[in-house]
Amino acid sequence: MDVVVVGAGPTGLMLAGELGQSGVRTMVLERRPEPSGTAKAGGLAGQILQLLHYRGELAGFREASTGPAPPARFPFGGLHLDFTRLEDPPMGAMLLPQPQLEGLLAERAIERGVEVRRGHEAVGLRQDEDAVTVELRGPDGPDAVSARFLVGCDGGRSRIRELAGIPFPGTSFPEVERLASLTVPDAVTVLDDGGLEIAGTGRIPFGYTATERGVFACSGMGDTMGVYTAEVEETEYGDDVPMTVAELSASVTRVLGIDLPLGAPLRMTRFGYSAKQADTYRVGRVFLAGDAAHLFPAGGVAINAGMLDAANLAWKVAGSVQGWAPPGLLDTYSDERRAAAERTLLHTRAQVALRRGHGPGGDALRALFLELTADEQPLRRLGALMAGTDVGSSTSDAHPLVGSFATDRALRVDHEDPRFAGLLRGGHPVLLDLADRGHLRELADAWAGRVAVLGAAIDERPADALLIRPDACIAWAATVDEPDEAASSGLREALTTWFGAPTT
Known part of the structure; x- marks a missing residue:
């Protein structure tokens, strides 16, 4: 077995499906004998919808939705933020109660060759340089499964996190x-x-x-x-x-x-609500994702954050299993997703202060906050935080888009532009050529089979070309009319940094 995922919630099943799509042999272990019928979450919201659009899977999730998309008005700390007055709201949602979501993700994973075992509880863990073994209590007694990697997606009370000895500091409200x-x-x-x-x-x-x-x-x-x-x-x-x-x-x-x-x-x-984050999301061959890695004191963000964890981790683990991952790639998962969780903790902790204030002081705080969000820029900033797209900024010498998600607004295209449905189909990275830069396409061909190359024309393009990772994060961008030599050098470095040595 290549990867064992512990926990059959949205994060674990999303991760398993992504790994299965990449041909990684994956098993999901879940302690509950049957799927839960409790709708802890009511649907999907935020950047995960954009990612599903890029995967070419959004239409299928919409078919399973239990109602039309709700208007872009979302709770925030005892208030409602109204994004409907923006032509391109930074935050959207889909009604899909958690039992239906988990059923859809489980079907998706199984179709991709993933084995799902229910009624198996993790009780022990050991690892060495070559493998990790999880000891189990199952319906037929004690058991054990070994794999190259283990991912704990088993919730806020994660047994895997405990067995791996990873601290989980924070506050329970x-x-x-x-x-x-x-x-x-x-x-x-x-x-x-x-x-x-x-x-x-x-x-x-x-x-x-x-x-x-x-x-x-x-x-x-x-x-x-x-x-x-x-x-x-x-x-x-x-x-x-x-x-x-x-x-x-x-x-x-x-x-x-x-x-x-x-x-x-x-x-x-x-x-209940907690504000907690694991000190690291990786110890050796053991990883954490979703609620096992972070808990947020506000609703509507946990599933989005967990499924984005899964999308970030899956292609990096696949690269290691397939042998092309460059040194240090797996470590970037913990660094990147912990930074993203810090942004989510920032706004959800602020929501605690907003919603818990009562009396004239609390009313004044909320009234002033609403006045500030009457302006477009603060409203967009909050929407990006809620959607999980505000994950930090690029380095000072890089294109401003590097390190951000490839959102509709970043690409300067209409919402769910049909040209980009399936842009990242199959979980492959893409060099998106927006200015017919043939020399860049030729360079990327050296990574054929690992990096796809696509062309498109965009009015007022944000860059001449974008290297988009499988998790929809922009790894590199060529500025408009950037000289060939500089653009080629930057692209070669980015391809090697994220996707290893060329294949040809």
């Missing part, structure tokens, strides 16, 4: 968050602005309300209503203890002080 989507009962009327009118009680505004007892939020759309509460509690709930409508109702009463009629549940979940 003493709050219980409850989130539900329900039908609208007869005593409730959904208002045009998303608020609710309660018979005998009055109007509850759309959005968040902070009280001394916690935070409440509601939103209505058509024949459904969303309800959210957050409050400090001493009770600890296990992942296998389902939330009930009665439990949610009691929480609303405690936080808001009213009896809110609730309809039939469509989706219900309960969770």
Whole structure:
């Protein structure tokens, strides 16, 4: 076996599918005997949608979606940020509850030759210079599996992280968050602005309300209503203890002080928030990804971050398995994705401060914040942070796009430009020639079979050529009209740095 992935959540299954696509022999181990039916997350959001577009897979995920794309208005620290006034919002979402998402990703992985074993719990770990072995407790008793690499995608309480001895510093917040989507009962009327009118009680505004007892939020759309509460509690709930409508109702009463009629549940979940990050995402042949590597104190970001971890790691591990990976390539995974997680921790920790403030001070903070986001540039910056595309900047002597994601805005093309559907199909890097620079294409041909070469014409192109990695990160760019000698030298260095020695 080449790679063992522990954990069959979105991160682990995404990673397994990416590895399988590259021909890497992969096994997924999951301690639960059956997939969970709990919709901990309601869909996909952020940069992962752009990556799926580049993979040529976005249409398939849309077919599995449970509804039309929601408008670009997203919660942020007790507020809602409205990106709909921007022609090209930096943040988008897709409704795809986690059980359906995991089913789709599992099918994708299995079709690519991945073996998924459920009911196998990791209980031990050992590694040497050549292999890593995970000891298991399975339905038939003790077992063990060895591979060249092991990736822990087993959540915030990761057993793999613990066995590998990787510290996980940070803060756990003493709050219980409850989130539900329900039908609208007869005593409730959904208002045009998303608020609710309660018979005998009055109007509850759309959005968040902070009280001394916690935070409440509601939103209505058509024949459904969303309800959210957050409050400090001493009770600890296990992942296998389902939330009930009665439990949610009691929480609303405690936080808001009213009896809110609730309809039939469509989706219900309960969770806690932590702000934590592993000291490293790699120890020898053992890696961490997703919640095993980082926890964020806000919703809507974890799946995006975890699946982007998987996309970053998969092609680097594949390069090592296939023998072309240059020295140090595997180490760039921890460096890059820890830096990306720091950006996500920055804005999610800020959200904690925004949503927990109550009284005149908290109201003033949120009002001022909304005033600042009325301007386009702050709104775009926050959207990029939420989408996971603000992962840092390039070095001072490189093109400004180097180190960033190849977003629609970066390429200066329309959203989901059909010419780029499948740009990174199969997980291969691409040299994208935007100015008919034949000498650059000829140079890249020396990496044939490893790097694809494509041409396109873009009005007001951002660069003459872009080297785009399989995770949609821009590894190199030629400035417009850059001299041939300088452009060739830069491209050769980038190709060698990221994709090893030429094949011819």
